[in-house]
Amino acid sequence: MRTQKISFIVSAFAAILLLALISSARVGPAYAIVNCKIVPVSGPPVANGVIIIRDGLIESLGTQDKVVIPEDAEVIKADGLHAYPGLIDAHTNFFIEPPKEEPGQRATAAVAAQPEEKNWAQDASLMAFDLLKPKKTVVDSLHMVGITTILVAAEKGIYAGQSVLLNVNGEKAEAMVIKNPVALHINFTTERGRYPSSLMGTMAFLRQSFLDTSHYSTHKSLFSSSSRGLKRPEYDPYLEALYPFAVEKRPVFFNCANLEDIKRASRLIKEFKLNSFLTGANEAWRVADLVKELNVPLLVSLDFKPPFTSIYVNQGEEMKKKAEEEIYPANAAHLHDQKVRFALTSLGLNKPSDMVKNIQKAIKAGLPREEALKAMTIVPAQLLGVGDILGSLEPGKIANIILTSGEIFDEKTKVERVFVDGISFKVKQPPKKAQPTTLDLTGKWKAAISGPMGELEVNLDIQQEVNAISGKISSDMGQWDITDGVLSGKELSFTISATIMDETIELTFNGTAEQDSIEGTISFEGGSAELKATRIPERSS
Amino acid sequence: MTRKTLTFFTVVVFCFSFGLSLDKSPNVIAIKGAKIIPVVGEDIEQGTILIKDGKIEDIGQNVSIPQDAEVYDAQGLIAYPGMIDSYCYLGLQEISAVSATVDSRETGQFNPQVKAVEALWPDSMHIPITMSNGITTAVVVCTGGLISGQVGMIRLAGWTPEEMVIRNSVAMHIQFPSVPRIRRRESQPQEQTSKQIEELKELLNEVRYYQKRKQAAQKNSNLPLPGFDEKLEFLIPVVNGKLPVLISVYADKDIRAAIQFVKDEKLKAIFFGVTDGWKVAEEIKKSGIPVVFGSLYAMPSEWDNGYDAIYRNPGVLAKAGVKFSFSSQSASLAKDLPYHAAKAAAFGLDKKEALKGVTIYPAQIFGVDDSLGSLEKGKAANIVLADGDILELSTNIKRVFIDGKEMDLSNRYTQLLEKYKKR
Amino acid sequence: MNRKIISLIVCLNLAVFSGISSGQDLLIKNGTVLTVTQGTILNGDVLILNGIIEKIGKDLKAPEGIKIVDAAGKYVMPGIIDSHTHIALSGTNETGDAITPEVNMRDVLHAESPSIYTALSGGVTMVHTMHGSGNPIGGENIVLKMKWGKTSEEMIVPQAYRTLKFALGENPKRASSFTIGTPRYPQSRMGVNAIIRREFLKAKNYMEQWDRYLKAKKSKKAAKNIVPPRKDLQMEQLADMIRGKMVARCHSYRADETLEFIKLSKEFGFKIACFEHVSEAFKITKELVEEGVGISIFLDSWAYKVEASEGIAYNAAYCTKKGVLVSINSDSGERIRRLFNDAAKSMKYGGLSADEALKLITINPAIQLGVEKIAGSLEVGKHGDVAIFNEHPLSAYTACQMTVVEGEIYFDRAQYLKEREEMEKKKKEEEKKKGEKK
Known part of the structure; x- marks a missing residue:
């Protein structure tokens, strides 16, 4: 019964992975970014501009009246946004x-103070x-x-x-x-x-x-x-x-x-x-x-x-x-x-x-x-x-383009969308400032992840430093890192970089924590699962 | 290394043993015609010092010289009291890099039972060199751990430790817990420091309780006698205020904590080091704790202190009214004691105060001013005849008397020189 | 603090934008001028133009607009020269090998080291800053002027000898004791000598290989594909020693090892500029005088290790009187600011005159460094490197008041005191304000 559950999950993860691989390998689509302020760097800015991207390159750009939007292009409305070349x-x-230092290397190095061979x-x-x-x-x-x-x-x-x-x-x-x-x-x-x-x-x-x-x-x-x-x-x-x-x-x-x-x-x-x-x-x-x-x-x-x-x-x-x-x-x-x-x-x-x-x-x-x-x-x-091929917005150059909410390098300006090699990326927004917390989640935890495919038992080893959370998650599928964790008041979020079959996928957790329990949702592209964890009491020795 | 060291010692022991008085010093000596700087009281031009039985029998311009007195003509010379080094390793360290010759440091955190004078090597080559520069008395110090042991006072004359020792124990040396400079910005060490201070306090409390139980048991044989505890036993004079603590402390923050510690524990204390003292001069003055300065051959711990912080520190504390003395903090360069005082004088300390800082003040701080530290009737005849200012670098010391006996000023320097002059 | 920032920024900006400094103008008036080589002038003046001493004498007329320093009641002496130190460097020893002539202190100058300021505060205007004593053959040393706030290039003294550090005795023997595994060769004085000989033999062979190659290449019969020997930076340095383009500065303590090194120098024909430390120099004055080799020593720092346990305080004066060229060095970022105190002790231990004592820290090190034509005494035509003291520099009560390099004031105690006072005032006011707020 248990084995079956695991295989469910593994195959679910593998499917997601496959999707990701396919998307990065296929021929780039065409986009039309419309109604943005274009800052090409190589020339003067263009108000109400349009940029056409096709198969990873900038096909054309200019004012709206001069650039024809191709029929097959996905239109991206960029009202009020600025377009810059990618930084x-x-x-x-x-x-x-870094390559791992071979054990004993330092000791032998010291012996080799009279270097025969450098x-x-x-x-x-x-x-x-x-x-x-x-x-x-x-x-x-x-x-x-x-x-x-x-x-x-x-x-x-x-x-x-x-x-x-x-x-x-x-x-x-x-x-x-x-x-x-x-x-x-x-x-x-x-x-x-x-x-x-x-x-x-x-x-x-x-x-x-x-x-x-x-x-x-x-x-x-x-x-x-x-x-x-x-x-x-x-x-x-x-x-x-x-x-x-x-x-x-x-x-x-x-x-x-x-x-x-x-x-x-x-x-x-x-x-x-x-x-x-x-x-x-x-x-x-x-x-x-x-x-x-x-x-x-x-x-x-x-x-x-x-x-x-x-x-x-x-x-x-x-x-x-x-x-x-x-x-x-x-x-x-x-x-x-x-x-x-x-x-x-x-x-x-x-x-x-x-x-x-x-x-x-x-x-x-x-x-x-x-x-x-x-x-x-x-x-x-x-x-x-x-x-x-890079460094400015010009036809024929690589479509590395960033869309920003305002003038670049302004304190309030956010990067809204990024194109790299013509591939569109949504941009994660910077994390909110964490609220002070009275909890200390440091320690070992037992958790169950339950989703549509079944239930997976995992162990968490959490380290907390002020608001920052890091650690490891281990299960029958391997051991993965917990990164980018933030505990804000009782709100907990972190990322799991899971390596399955030599490929890495990102899972994000959002939920709430008490001193001895954690509850919330793990989401990944194509699905989500519930996580419930309880603290494993430390053995007093 | 051991073998080398042994050979070396053989050489030292057999060839160079000095530091001794000339054999035939007469019982009554009159030093005549010198300018006398008694340190306490007015200077005396063309004065006479009469020595009898190792003590100053009389001193002044009109001293009658008995018939049986040996008269030394000291025209053109200046008579000073022998100088006192308030912190040195004489007799405890010979060659600092050779651990076999270093006996100034015991292992472990608490060693109140060890006494520096019990490791004293009378044949140390550094003793005669130091003595022949006009230093006649020294506080010899042990270091290491939190409680390093008991520091003693010696005269720089004598064949055996017993002949040299003036006081077996003049203070209990405590290294005040402090944060090493490089780690000051971390939070942990500060906590550790407070913890160590607490440990010290707890230990002293234990001592008090131990003493109480002991006394009670002595009065009433029905009460159990506490088992012997070496550490507690030797700290009893400290908690009773009979034996001062010599507290090594440097940074202003630590000095403040040390003042509080002394106050809380009601100890009799002397501070050593106090390189940041100028920042807390008023507080030190208020505490009434005297200060022994370490070697002035040192750099300020921080740029912000100013390049001359170490040099001007004595002047600032003196001005605030702190009682102070100087030290060499050395064995091989203990002879430089007067120059530390002079350096302070070059940076704001009154010259006369500088001289007192190597004579009467250390005598007062260590409680021997009844017999040492100045040229006064009844005091020990520790007299130095110099051809100039005793704190000056180019001044030559012509004669040294310790307890009325004239000393042989030859030493390892002169002996080696004479040997190779023959080449 | 603010004063420091301001003066520092000013001085750094100058350093950045003024390029190579050509020296400044300064008139020092009414001081007791200790020229060291040409007697003492009471109420004397020293005129420096463009960094060079133009005139020394009484009642010199000040050119218009020139900066004047009143030295009435003060003592004016040539800037002190430290013949052996390790300040202003990023790194001292190349511990990776016992033979490292290829390394050069010029590559690791640390012009912003506060140790330069410390040196100035003790009247030091020039230092020979050296490779450490960890290796039998160390690296190439360098001579610097203490131009605090200037660039490293501006500090280098191009007129000085090129010197290579050698080291004998305990230090090179124990240099590898902290590393793991087999101890580094050499571990004995015989090994130290042998390894130095080995390297010079190698260097001679190297030189011959190159000579043969160059000769062969010139010859008309030479094959076209003749390969040049490998250029070896270690050997190039030692070849320069043999060619006399560079001189040795050798760290030694004992008399015997010192004599052995003199033998090596004769064997390979290189020149020794100076022995360092030489606690036991007084035992071999005859040989040192015969060879014309100077010594750069501590006045009385001794007994910190076995080979230093016969380093008597009379060494400097005795050797001087025997005709050895002696300088007193600091070898320390602390002692460097009280070299004048050490020099004074030579009067007590061995009876040198005041002028002879001053020479130990001025003209003598200058000669050892090959810069006696530009520094080491107050003479017309030499660089305007000057130290001013409130008492005679050989008095224990003296404090350096001003240090001048090439006519430019780099250290000024009066200014320092003024700024400190202002700062303390400001601090007190701030504390007061804080107190009032509370």
Whole structure:
């Protein structure tokens, strides 16, 4: 009897899943967005505009009297809405699940203090694409702030591997890729317990690895042009991975956490004639002359936390606060004044919603709104070499479009709808502010989920921190994460990311909680089920 | 390391044992012609100090010198009382990085039973070096845990610990619970601190009850005698206010808490460290608790304090009327005691007060001002003859008397120097 | 707090927008001028134009509009130079390897470190900031001027020697003791010596490989596909040592290891600029004088470890009198602000004169760093790096009042006190207001 129930549920979930897969794979439909204010970025705004989307691309756009609405198009009334190109976040670590550290690695690293073999360039070949684990919650949070395109790089390591440019059009990595690889990412960081253990060591290490790559390349090209009498170069996978960047001058991104990092990058760029981008760079304004002289693309982070090296950090709390609230937000404005071209990114911020808050701060600090918009649309598109297909609303470009309730980056403006690759997405609205609660749900819970297909027994392990709820849900079908939970007074909501047959689907719970009981509805695309849970008393030991 | 250490010690023990008085010091000595700075009272130009039986028999401009007196001509020199280091590790630490030579720290949280003077190594090379810079008395300190143990007072002369010890125990050293600077912003450590203070208070309450039961049992043999408890036993003089607590405390917040603690527990207290004292000078003054400053060779804990916070701290507290003294907080650089005082003088402390901070004030704070800390009739003849201001860096100490005996000023510095001069 | 923010922002803006500073004009008047190398001038003036000392003397006429500092009753001395420290750096030791000449302190300058301000508050205008002593062969060091608020580039002193850090004895021996597993080679003084020799032998071989390659390439008979040797940054540095383009600064405590290193320098023909710490230098003054090698030492910090347990306070004065070039260093972000106190102790321990004592922290370190033509004394033509004290700098009662680098005032105690007073006043008023509200 029980087995039967389970199989019911499994097949129900599987069916939903299948539907989702089909929808993302089919040919994109045609849409006509009518009666919106179009802000194409590449040209002047158009009032009462129409945008025609077909099969993922912008077919045409213009004023209502000039654009004919195709018969097969689904008409979307956008009265009072603004249409912008989807925002591009040119440096993020979203969707990345870092490779697990092999046990004992650190210990052996310490032993290898006298390095026989340096496995230094190992991560230069690391592809961010291989680490992608797209999650619906992240997709939603990006759409919520209007981001439709992201550059994703792994976070850690001196060589942090190679990044990928994605259109946030769902949860299937392959379907999302615009460009792969984009660039080699370099962090001014150190190794733990082995060389290079210091920043100066990292600099020497980077220099030596570029030198070695160039030597390797010389040897190889000499060998290929005239191999007689010459010992063949030993194949070196590490140097092979660096070759496109050190020799063929494919782009290298230097992550610059402070102004000295910018100087360090500039030295390497000059010494090895690299084709480079500076990212992070939240102290770029302090070395504006150098940045101008370097004339390399700048991907400026909206993270306003002053770096720990900053003169503002070591002079008391008051100064530090002022730096974060007033001084660092002016970075972009200063750069604009100095006529430095830059894109804005969310690197270093915890969540996309912080990005919008910080753009508002940057605008308040003097960055013109239209420049902020360009810095998140056409500028990154051009810098990343995709200016022909992204970054503005023009016929023939990819249909990455956001519809907003008002002028973009306004405090009250909400993103109402998002098109990515011409696929329409409803936008989740940001959660309401949680009310204080007297409950503490932390602990183990037993629950039953009953729906039209039958009943499923599950166990919940809930963690509560103030209003935030997280945890795990486990059943015969596996163990899944509880995320994005909020307990507001007695109102409880959370999301379950369930992985079934290697695919992830999102279930949302809404209900009420008491100290020892929870009741409510789990909803998913295509159905819903009731959840009732009771606390498993802790054994007093 | 052990073997190296042993070899090292052999060398030290066999080659360099000083810190001793010259053998044939006469019984009656007259130091004549020096400018005398008694610290208490007016300076005396061209004065005479008469020493008899290790004590100052007479002092002044018109002192009659007995026939049997050995007369030292001290023309051009200045006579000072021997200086007192209020907090040091002399005899307890030889080479700080070699744990085998470090005996100033016991393991565990509560060690009221240990006494610093019981680990005293009379042959420490640091003692003669310190003494030959005019320091004749030192408070030797144990550290670690919450209750570190008993600190004692020594003279920098003598062959055995017994000959050196002035007081076995002048205070019980308590490390006042505090939040480490780097963790101050977290909420947890603050709670932990209050918890530790509560623990201390509970312990002292236990001591009181233990004492009560003991006394009761002694009066009335029908009552059970409480079992011996080492920790409680050695804290009895503390709760009775007979033995002061030396409380190491630094930040303003902690100083306030420590003042309250002392008040609540009705203890006799001395503070040590008090680097943020200038922020709470009035409160310290009101509490009546004297302060021993640690080494001034330190940086302010926060930028907002100003770069000179450590340097000006003594001046600010002195101005508020707090009784204070200086310390070296060292063994290998205990000789630098006068320069800590001078540094405070460079940043606002009156020069005469600075001198008192290494002489009469520490004597008062540790309750030995009846015999030490100034050049006065009847006090111990701890006398330093210098060719200049005793707090000055370039001043040379010419002669040192401890308890009326002239000291041999040769030390490991001079001995090694002489050895290699021969090369 | 506000004053700090304001002055800081002003100074940072200057740093950003003024580019490389070319020095400023300043006239210091009526001070007791301790030139260190050319005697003392009572009621003397020092005129600095464009950062360079233009004139020293009495009653100098002030050019129009020039900033004047009244030093009446005060002592004017050359800016103090710290020959050995680790301030203003992001990282000190590359612990990942025992041999790291390829690392360079220039790459990790931390120009915003408050330690620069601390140095200024003790009259220090120039420092040699170094790789740590964890490795037998450490990294390349750098000489900086303490231009607080300026960029790292503006602080670098290009005239100074290029120096490479070496370390002997306990530190390199125990450098790996905290890591897990097999201890790092070397673990003994013989190992330290052997590993340094090994690296220089490697470097000589490396140089020859390159010589042969270049020669072969020039030759008409050379094969077309001849492959150049691998460029090795470690070897390049050591080759520069052998070529005399860089000099050694060697951390050593014991006399014997110091002598061994001198032997190594002779074996490979590199130059030693200076030994660091050398507690036992007084035992080998003969050899140090013969080799013309200076020492950079603590005045009396000692006995913190076994190899430092014979570091007597007479070391500086005794070696000076024997003809060794001695400087007193801080090796610490705290001691750096009282180097003048340490110098004064050399008068007591060994009887140096006041001028000789001052040389230990001015001209002597300047010579050791190769900057004696621009710094280390008050002489016409040298940089206007000046420290002003209220009492004689060798008095225990002195406090640094002003520190000037290239004619620009970077530390001003009077100004500091004024601002502090204003701040305290403001704070009190605020507290009052708060009290009234309640």
